[in-house]
Amino acid sequence: MQWIDSVKDPAAMALILVGLFFLVVAAIGVLRLPDIYTRCHAVSLADSLGAFFLLAGLSLHASTNMVLVKILAVLVLLYLLNPAIAHLTVRAAHRSGLKPWSREDT
Amino acid sequence: MKPNYYTLLALKTGLLTLIWCALSSPDIFSESGLWDVVMGAVAAFTVAWLNTERKGVYGAIRVGQLLGYCLWLAGSIFRSGCHLSLLILNPRLPINPKMIRHRCELSNDSSAVLLANSITLTPGTITVELDSHDLIVHTIDDSSAADVTDRHIERKIDGLFSTKGMS
Numbered sequence: 001m002q003w004i005d006s007v008k009d010p011a012a013m014a015l016i017l018v019g020l021f022f023l024v025v026a027a028i029g030v031l032r033l034p035d036i037y038t039r040c041h042a043v044s045l046a047d048s049l050g051a052f053f054l055l056a057g058l059s060l061h062a063s064t065n066m067v068l069v070k071i072l073a074v075l076v077l078l079y080l081l082n083p084a085i086a087h088l089t090v091r092a093a094h095r096s097g098l099k100p101w102s103r104e105d106t
Numbered sequence: 107m108k109p110n111y112y113t114l115l116a117l118k119t120g121l122l123t124l125i126w127c128a129l130s131s132p133d134i135f136s137e138s139g140l141w142d143v144v145m146g147a148v149a150a151f152t153v154a155w156l157n158t159e160r161k162g163v164y165g166a167i168r169v170g171q172l173l174g175y176c177l178w179l180a181g182s183i184f185r186s187g188c189h190l191s192l193l194i195l196n197p198r199l200p201i202n203p204k205m206i207r208h209r210c211e212l213s214n215d216s217s218a219v220l221l222a223n224s225i226t227l228t229p230g231t232i233t234v235e236l237d238s239h240d241l242i243v244h245t246i247d248d249s250s251a252a253d254v255t256d257r258h259i260e261r262k263i264d265g266l267f268s269t270k271g272m273s
Contacts, residue, residue, distance in 0.1 A: 022191065023154060028190060029194040037232070037244045038203050040188060045229045049187040069128040082224035087233055094234045103202050 008060055015057030017065040022050035035101035036093050040086050115151075115158050122150035171266055178262060183228055186250060190229040193247060201247050205234065208241045208254055217263050224259055 022045060029042025052075065086103040126146035133139035193201055212218050215238075222233040226245055230250030235242040245251040253259070 003142055022187065025191045025194055029190075032194060032199060033201070035203075036247055038201060040232055040244075041246050042194060044232070045187055045190055048183055048229060057231055066128070066131050071183070073125075079227070083223050083233075087222070087269055091232050092233050094242070100134050100205055102204065 005029060012057045012060040015053050015060065017057075019050050019053030019055075019057060022046065022053065026050055036098065037090055037100045040090050044086045046083055051078055109263065111158065111160055115154055118154035118158060119147070119151045121154060123147045126150060138247075166267070168266055175262055175266060179224055179227065182259075186231075186253065187229045189249065190246065193230075202252060203244065203246050206243050206245060206251055206254065208243055210239050210241060210260055211257075212239065212260060212264060214267055216267050219264055220266070221260060224263070225254060 002083050026042045026046030029045065030039050033039045033042055050095050055078075059068050062068045062071060123143075123146055126149070127143060130142060131144065132142035132146075134143060153230055190265045193199070210218055212221060218236065218239055218241075222241060225231050225233050225241070228250075230246045231254055232244045233241055234244050242250075243254050245254065
């Protein structure tokens, strides 16, 4: 099982880098996109892919099983809460009558 | 799998006890560690007992198919996440956001909630309103709008819950 130890750290690093890439893209998206509806897409990208790859990398890197279980718990909670919060934000915007940005307006 | 009250209670108790053990990592070979597990099990049972409806009607869920669906959903989240990243990084920002109204053809409420949840989890589409079976979905471009309107998520969800016993 020697080869697993030699592969583990680079794999963890690669996963964390992929996660960071998606987080940066999400941040750029929040800055570039025109209105709250489209920005919510970018924010949920940060949660569903950015945080996922980051936590996957961390769980590979985790030294003890305890840490692994806690990271998996965070992942499960994240995937349950992310759609709920994205939906609530957008629904609140919709109900208060905010018009979504569209190509035709500009 | 169609759970009744007692199997559901046992399942919840077992799951909560496992989480308790995972988070407190007791040393089960010592006497005090054993007490930790016992007290955890008692607390888990109390919580499960308070949170299970005795007269509730529980519909059947196909567990294997649900796992398969989760894997398929993870793949589609990754695909549309990459698509959305390319949209954001494109200098021309070729987005075409739209509100679309979608009437889903699912037989029960649980499936409709799962559909709305899956749509929101997939980057590029967010469910704005869910009114029994009418969904309003905000989509960021035409290809993510097609993900909703071509109904392939719905067809996957359709087989997961049996209609019997669900309201």
